Amino acid sequence: xxxxxxxxxxSGNVAFHLGKALAQNGIRxxxxxxxxxxxxxxxxxxxxxxxxxxxxxxPLSSDIYIIAVKDTVIEQVSDQLADVAGLVVHTSGNTSMxxxxxxxxxxxxxxxxxxxxxxxxxxxxxxxxxxxxxQDDMALLKQLTTALGATSYEVDSDKRKVxxxxxxxxxxxxxxxxxxxxxxxxxxNLSFEMLKPLIRETANNIQHYNxxxxxxGPAVRGDQTTINTHLKLLKEMPGYAQLYTLLxxxxxxxxxxx
Amino acid sequence: xxxxxxxxxxSGNVAFHLGKALAQNGIRxxxxxxxxxxxxxxxxxxxxxxxxxxxxxxPLSSDIYIIAVKDTVIEQVSDQLADVAGLVVHTSGNTSMxxxxxxxxxxxxxxxxxxxxxxxxxxxxxxxxxxxxxQDDMALLKQLTTALGATSYEVDSDKRKVxxxxxxxxxxxxxxxxxxxxxxxxxxNLSFEMLKPLIRETANNIQHYNxxxxxxGPAVRGDQTTINTHLKLLKEMPGYAQLYTLLxxxxxxxxxxx
Numbered sequence: 019x020x021x022x023x024x025x026x027x028x029s030g031n032v033a034f035h036l037g038k039a040l041a042q043n044g045i046r047x048x049x050x051x052x053x054x055x056x057x058x059x060x061x062x063x064x065x066x067x068x069x070x071x072x073x074x075x076x077p078l079s080s081d082i083y084i085i086a087v088k089d090t091v092i093e094q095v096s097d098q099l100a101d102v103a104g105l106v107v108h109t110s111g112n113t114s115m116x117x118x119x120x121x122x123x124x125x126x127x128x129x130x131x132x133x134x135x136x137x138x139x140x141x142x143x144x145x146x147x148x149x150x151x152x153q154d155d156m157a158l159l160k161q162l163t164t165a166l167g168a169t170s171y172e173v174d175s176d177k178r179k180v181x182x183x184x185x186x187x188x189x190x191x192x193x194x195x196x197x198x199x200x201x202x203x204x205x206x207n208l209s210f211e212m213l214k215p216l217i218r219e220t221a222n223n224i225q226h227y228n229x230x231x232x233x234x235g236p237a238v239r240g241d242q243t244t245i246n247t248h249l250k251l252l253k254e255m256p257g258y259a260q261l262y263t264l265l266x267x268x269x270x271x272x273x274x275x276x
Numbered sequence: 277x278x279x280x281x282x283x284x285x286x287s288g289n290v291a292f293h294l295g296k297a298l299a300q301n302g303i304r305x306x307x308x309x310x311x312x313x314x315x316x317x318x319x320x321x322x323x324x325x326x327x328x329x330x331x332x333x334x335p336l337s338s339d340i341y342i343i344a345v346k347d348t349v350i351e352q353v354s355d356q357l358a359d360v361a362g363l364v365v366h367t368s369g370n371t372s373m374x375x376x377x378x379x380x381x382x383x384x385x386x387x388x389x390x391x392x393x394x395x396x397x398x399x400x401x402x403x404x405x406x407x408x409x410x411q412d413d414m415a416l417l418k419q420l421t422t423a424l425g426a427t428s429y430e431v432d433s434d435k436r437k438v439x440x441x442x443x444x445x446x447x448x449x450x451x452x453x454x455x456x457x458x459x460x461x462x463x464x465n466l467s468f469e470m471l472k473p474l475i476r477e478t479a480n481n482i483q484h485y486n487x488x489x490x491x492x493g494p495a496v497r498g499d500q501t502t503i504n505t506h507l508k509l510l511k512e513m514p515g516y517a518q519l520y521t522l523l524x525x526x527x528x529x530x531x532x533x534x
Contacts, residue, residue: 214483
């Protein structure tokens, strides 16, 4: 058994990038569904398939139904979907598989990657966290993941939530720190360009080294003089100063424990 | 005029990587100095040059004297160095050029990159922040920077400190967040491997996009349900929960202002 055809429920970034990747890798996209007809039509055109804005009209013969909508409406969309023979999955990091329990064959296909409108998404080497109610379906999802060039990890709903919170630190919060660094430079008429190689290298380093082993900076050196200079420079930006203090303290605590 | 020869004062990571880069790019390393004789000899062997542990014995004819020691001892090392004809620079982000004022020709050569024992350092495209007391010497340092394949930025001592604090956010603090993500995964028997592509992609994204434009996650979406789930998962790690709250609040504030 293999997955040859898919219906996509949703019209956001994940729906778009996943739909494109499926089509490019020989999996037929039977249909796209969105309650917003304009969005459905727009995505369907890009994927060269049919658009639906009513869930009861959707084709019943797809091998997989991928629900890629906001976490808060996954259950509702799942409940509106007819009893299909195919596998029904959602793509959320923070939502239990249980919300799909209406369907005998259900599961989760969570791509652990940052997916925004602006940036392209290549599924090659993207880790995909998989879960299925029926063990047979796990093999199917693993096949699908491999077909996209992605890497599969079998992770249950509870563990997936833990991964999601770790991803918030590694991705959302570091991106915000990049934004803060940019803001500090802009306010001093300095170019953010000069920080980009450092940001890239910092992320490259931990591909090979343990983050704690390559930690540098005033906090890990216990260099209170530099910390004080920095806090003085941040005195007009109290929010940043507060983050600076808390993050420095966290580094000190982490490295003290060793 | 051009720089053909250098003396390196210091034996740490910056001294080592910079010495190697100079030698590889055809600049003769005349000598290495460290008050710790063992360190001096070890680095001198690697750079195929002479070791000195007394500053008064150092060669007087180098085109440049590079002081790459801890911030707190830069001034002392500078003062111990004889009145040389060559240019005397330090490599610190957070130290004024003034500490070198004993020397008529002085300046700063600050490579804005993360430099740790573990990771190799390739100077290609590394931004180097330059400052000199005499305008003529700026041209010399720019030439040297270009010879190493690096990119030069002319930045005075006050602005350089601002860049340094921005670099702490972009590098030291994001690396610490990677460490926190790893710790959260380890405590739940999950592999840090699955987060590495996300970390790389997050850093790649901002090479082309404004960090604030590619910000994702529960905070920027105003998704309080997910935030609460995450805080519950972090309840056994109060330090991380506190950082989670403050960083989320900072994201909310940043994106509210727009």
